[in-house]
Every structure is written in C-alpha cells, then in structure tokens.
Amino acid sequence: MSNTDALYQEIILEHNRKPRNFREMPDANRTIEGRNPLCGDSLTLWLKLTDDAISDISFKGQGCAISKASASLMTAAVKGKTRAEAEEIFERFHRLVTGKMPEAEHAAMGSLRALGGVSKFPLRVKCASLAWHALHSALDSASADVSTEREGPEAPPGEGA
Ligand code: ZN
Numbered sequence: 746m747s748n749t750d751a752l753y754q755e756i757i758l759e760h761n762r763k764p765r766n767f768r769e770m771p772d773a774n775r776t777i778e779g780r781n782p783l784c785g786d787s788l789t790l791w792l793k794l795t796d797d798a799i800s801d802i803s804f805k806g807q808g809c810a811i812s813k814a815s816a817s818l819m820t821a822a823v824k825g826k827t828r829a830e831a832e833e834i835f836e837r838f839h840r841l842v843t844g845k846m847p848e849a850e851h852a853a854m855g856s857l858r859a860l861g862g863v864s865k866f867p868l869r870v871k872c873a874s875l876a877w878h879a880l881h882s883a884l885d886s887a888s889a890d891v892s893t894e895r896e897g898p899e900a901p902p903g904e905g906a
Contacts, residue, residue: 756859760814765821766803773801775886779879781871786812790879798827802880809872815860816876822857828884835881842873 773791780787788806792799802820806813819838823831838857840846844864851858863869 750862753859753862756818756856757810757814760817761810764804764813764817766824767805767817768803769805770801770803773803775883777879777883777886779806779875781808781812781875783868784809784812784872786872786875788812788816788876788879790816790876790883792880792883794828797829799823799825799831804876804879808875811860811863811869811872812875815873818857818860819876819880822855823880831880831884835877838877839874842870 769789770791770793773793775790775792775794777790777792778787779790786806786808788804788808790804791802793801802824804816804820806816822834822838826834834857837846837850837854838860841851841854841857841861842863846854846861851861854861860873863873
C-alpha cells in the first residue's frame with residue numbers, strides 16, 4: 746500500500762469512527778431517506794435551507810465504513826454552501842468516484858479525494874454515492890417552496906452576482 750492509499754484509508758476510517766454532523770435535526774426543513782440494498786446501507790439526511798444556502802446539514806444511519814465516511818465527508822463539504830455550490834461539488838464528486846475525473850483535478854477535492862479509490866469497485870461506488878444522491882434529491886425538492894417559509898419581501902435573485 747502506498748503512503749497516499751494509507752492516508753486515504755485513514756481518513757475513511759476516522760470519519761467512520763467519528764462521523765461529522767451525525768445527529769438528528771428536529772427543525773430541519775428537508776428530510777430524505779437513502780437506501781443501498783446491495784450493501785445494506787441506509788441513512789436519513791436532514792437539511793436546513795435558509796434562503797438559498799445549506800445553513801445546517803446532518804445525518805444518521807448505518808452501513809459500511811465507506812457509506813458512513815462518505816456521508817460524513819459530504820456534510821462537512823457542503824455545509825454553509827449555496828445550492829448551486831453544493832450541486833457543483835456533487836457533480837465533481839460523482840466524476841471522482843466514477844473514475845471520470847482527470848488526475849490533475851483530484852487535488853482540488855480535498856478530503857473527498859479519499860473516496861476516489863472506490864471507482865475501481867462498482868459496488869462501492871453505490872456505497873460512496875448514497876448520501877450524495879440523498880443530498881441531490883433534497884436540493885431538487887427544495888426548489889419549489891423553500892422561500893414560502895420566509896416572510897417579508899423577497900430578496901432579488903442573486904444570479905450573476
Ligand atoms: Zn456499503
């Protein structure tokens with residue numbers, strides 16, 4: 746095993762042992778269940794969307810070390826991000842774990858690089874992607890009514906800003 750592989754494995758084991766944002770969130774405004782029957786992984790993802798940003802995110806669940814570590818890394822990566830930023834991270838992560846990302850782009854992925862090794866194992870790709878697909882669904886379903894929980898005049902859309 747190379748030093749890099751050992752480092753990546755250590756990141757995964759550490760996140761599995763002490764997952765970040767591993768708690769229920771009673772005041773979440775989005776809750777999504779995710780399941781990967783091929784491995785037996787399951788999780789619940791909670792999101793608090795404020796305006797267009799993920800102001801809080803948490804998860805609980807059980808499954809293999811890859812699924813849990815990936816969920817932990819995902820929550821840490823997208824917390825505080827806007828929906829557009831989170832979708833972009835989702836898209837890059839997807840390319841990473843499916844082996845479609847050029848090596849030169851891996852460095853920009855930070856700790857998420859630790860999961861790049863699953864691209865060689867199709868069953869593991871499902872484990873690593875579980876929490877991310879839940880995130881994707883949560884953001885999708887939020888597009889219609891996230892602003893209805895706010896009162897007062899709407900801020901103008903910030904596109905192009
Ligand atoms: Zn799994």
